[in-house]
Amino acid sequence: MIAFSYTEAMVRRSALASLLVLFCACAPEGGGPAKLVVAAPMTGDMAGEGQGLERSVRMAVADEAEETGFPPVEIVVLDDRADPFEAVSVARRAVEDPSVFAVIGHMTSGCALEASRVYARAPLAMITFLACKRSTCW
Numbered sequence: 829m830i831a832f833s834y835t836e837a838m839v840r841r842s843a844l845a846s847l848l849v850l851f852c853a854c855a856p857e858g859g860g861p862a863k864l865v866v867a868a869p870m871t872g873d874m875a876g877e878g879q880g881l882e883r884s885v886r887m888a889v890a891d892e893a894e895e896t897g898f899p900p901v902e903i904v905v906l907d908d909r910a911d912p913f914e915a916v917s918v919a920r921r922a923v924e925d926p927s928v929f930a931v932i933g934h935m936t937s938g939c940a941l942e943a944s945r946v947y948a949r950a951p952l953a954m955i956t957f958l959a960c961k962r963s964t965c966w
Contacts, residue, residue, distance in 0.1 A: 867933030915939035919946035
């Protein structure tokens with residue numbers, strides 16, 4: 829387990845608690861695994877950041893499952909290549925899968941803004957922590 833500061837631990841717990849609420853509210857009815865999508869650049873210039881996000885999400889979900897009994901979640905990684913057009917395609921793939929209960933990502937404001945329009949129509953929750961364009965945040 830990785831050591832976190834108090835603030836980091838509280839933010840992490842809050843985010844995972846939010847995911848748990850989403851999971852419980854939106855779990856698939858067919859009995860298959862619920863899916864959490866990580867939408868980030870896995871190739872190209874920002875691949876390192878996207879792969880870091882994937883590792884962080886996997887570790888956080890595994891830690892939470894071990895400590896609190898967080899329900900099993902399948903993590904699905906979709907590569908948006910830090911391209912807003914590809915982000916829309918990724919968002920459509922996430923929305924089309926009824927077992928997806930939330931999306932963590934996108935890492936750039938352009939991708940987050942374009943993908944959020946797709947998620948909003950679904951509706952599907954998107955949690956983004958790096959996008960900072962004013963129109964994305966408020």
